[in-house]
Amino acid sequence: MTQENVLEALKNVTYPGFTKDIVTFGFVKDVVIDGQTVSLALDITSSADEVKAQLIEEGTKELQKLGFDNITINVQAPQAPKQMSNSVSGKNIAPHVKSFVMVSSGKGGVGKSTTSVNLAVAMAMQGKKVGLLDADIYGPNIPRMMGVNDQKPEIQGNKVQPLKAYGVEIMSMGSLMESGQSLIWRGSMIMKAIEQFLRDILWSELDVLVIDMPPGTGDAQLTLAQSVPVTAGITVTTPQEVSLDDSRRSLDMFQKLHIPTAGIIENMSGFICPSCDEESDIFGMGTTEPVAKEYDTEVIARIPIEPAIRVGGDTGMPITYHQPDSQTAKRYQEAASNLLIFIDKVNAEGGADNSAVQPTTPPGVSACSTPAPAKEAPKHEGCGCN
Numbered sequence: 001m002t003q004e005n006v007l008e009a010l011k012n013v014t015y016p017g018f019t020k021d022i023v024t025f026g027f028v029k030d031v032v033i034d035g036q037t038v039s040l041a042l043d044i045t046s047s048a049d050e051v052k053a054q055l056i057e058e059g060t061k062e063l064q065k066l067g068f069d070n071i072t073i074n075v076q077a078p079q080a081p082k083q084m085s086n087s088v089s090g091k092n093i094a095p096h097v098k099s100f101v102m103v104s105s106g107k108g109g110v111g112k113s114t115t116s117v118n119l120a121v122a123m124a125m126q127g128k129k130v131g132l133l134d135a136d137i138y139g140p141n142i143p144r145m146m147g148v149n150d151q152k153p154e155i156q157g158n159k160v161q162p163l164k165a166y167g168v169e170i171m172s173m174g175s176l177m178e179s180g181q182s183l184i185w186r187g188s189m190i191m192k193a194i195e196q197f198l199r200d201i202l203w204s205e206l207d208v209l210v211i212d213m214p215p216g217t218g219d220a221q222l223t224l225a226q227s228v229p230v231t232a233g234i235t236v237t238t239p240q241e242v243s244l245d246d247s248r249r250s251l252d253m254f255q256k257l258h259i260p261t262a263g264i265i266e267n268m269s270g271f272i273c274p275s276c277d278e279e280s281d282i283f284g285m286g287t288t289e290p291v292a293k294e295y296d297t298e299v300i301a302r303i304p305i306e307p308a309i310r311v312g313g314d315t316g317m318p319i320t321y322h323q324p325d326s327q328t329a330k331r332y333q334e335a336a337s338n339l340l341i342f343i344d345k346v347n348a349e350g351g352a353d354n355s356a357v358q359p360t361t362p363p364g365v366s367a368c369s370t371p372a373p374a375k376e377a378p379k380h381e382g383c384g385c386n
């Protein structure tokens with residue numbers, strides 16, 4: 001019996017809640033075989049006892065089938081997460097949400113909202129309690145993409161009940177305004193809106209809140225990072241160099257805001273022809289890899305240009321839910337699995353911490369105030385920020 005036989009057998013053990021097996025995930029380590037005796041280590045990302053027990057039981061069964069009669073499986077799970085919500089120096093105004101995912105890009109139109117929708121739906125299909133917050137205040141597209149654009153949320157006192165579709169809780173400025181209305185708001189109002197979306201929406205105890213950001217690196221991103229510890233940042237890009245330049249800014253922002261980077265999604269990467277199913281290169285493909293390396297992260301999915309993705313968005317029928325067997329749906333599911341593993345890892349290591357990005361000015365003092373002038377100094381003109 002060889003190590004290969006053992007690994008082959010363990011490929012029949014899937015990680016609870018996922019479609020991938022423990023060998024593919026790279027969890028199996030230190031396989032030692034001696035006659036009828038085998039021992040190995042499982043280096044998993046979850047500290048839950050049920051997960052450990054299930055993996056030991058299923059792993060043992062598979063190895064018994066190979067004829068081993070002395071089987072030792074040591075599970076090395078991470079330590080239980082440190083207390084991270086409302087930590088001494090960090091801030092979390094939505095502590096009933098376990099993890100926050102910021103979906104970001106340098107540019108508009110690259111597929112942030114499409115990615116947010118399909119990742120949220122995929123995680124819900126994998127059994128997670130998921131919310132989807134449309135933080136693109138000026139261009140809210142989530143209600144249409146989730147098929148709830150003609151629904152109005154219920155108001156309870158001064159709180160708002162989220163809408164729900166495909167097992168995902170949803171909130172968007174688009175659901176709170178008449179359709180077609182525009183907002184002309186100062187940065188400070190955007191900041192207030194983001195805070196209210198986190199504090200005044202009656203989100204359930206969610207495993208993950210996916211947040212679809214406006215393009216760029218501005219007030220909305222900063223406010224979000226200061227209000228809750230963002231567990232994972234995802235950058236969406238298209239493969240052209242001009243889009244990649246903007247993605248670098250987005251990845252740089254994650255670093256500056258102390259947001260752990262889960263990876264990059266290369267969207268509109270190649271074209272799958274609906275009639276012949278062949279994949280061709282339109283915007284380029286694979287150009288994102290070097291950028292990922294530069295920022296010490298990875299490309300977690302390549303999503304092709306596919307008419308069905310656009311149709312799914314326009315009709316409120318996400319491809320991941322409605323065509324689960326399509327190549328694209330499988331890629332979104334895989335990206336969602338990778339994201340969940342990343343989140344588990346960040347939380348197991350103590351969780352995200354936003355204490356380093358809190359405003360440093362004392363309460364009541366604007367960040368652009370200058371120090372109080374000396375007694376005889378000429379009157380300060382103000383910095384024009386309010």
Ligand SMILES: Nc1ncnc2c1ncn2[C@@H]1O[C@H](COP(=O)(O)OP(=O)(O)O)[C@@H](O)[C@H]1O
Pocket residue numbers: 105107108109110111112113114115141267268269303304305306307309310311313314
């Ligand atoms: N991979 C794709 N294939 C085909 N159409 C796509 C794809 N990704 C996004 N789209 C379409 O492109 C448009 C812009 O995507 P969207 O998600 O709204 O971008 P963003 O939120 O970054 O502005 C939408 O009409 C969407 O349906």
Ligand SMILES: [Mg+2]
Pocket residue numbers: 112113114136139141212
């Ligand atoms: Mg969008």
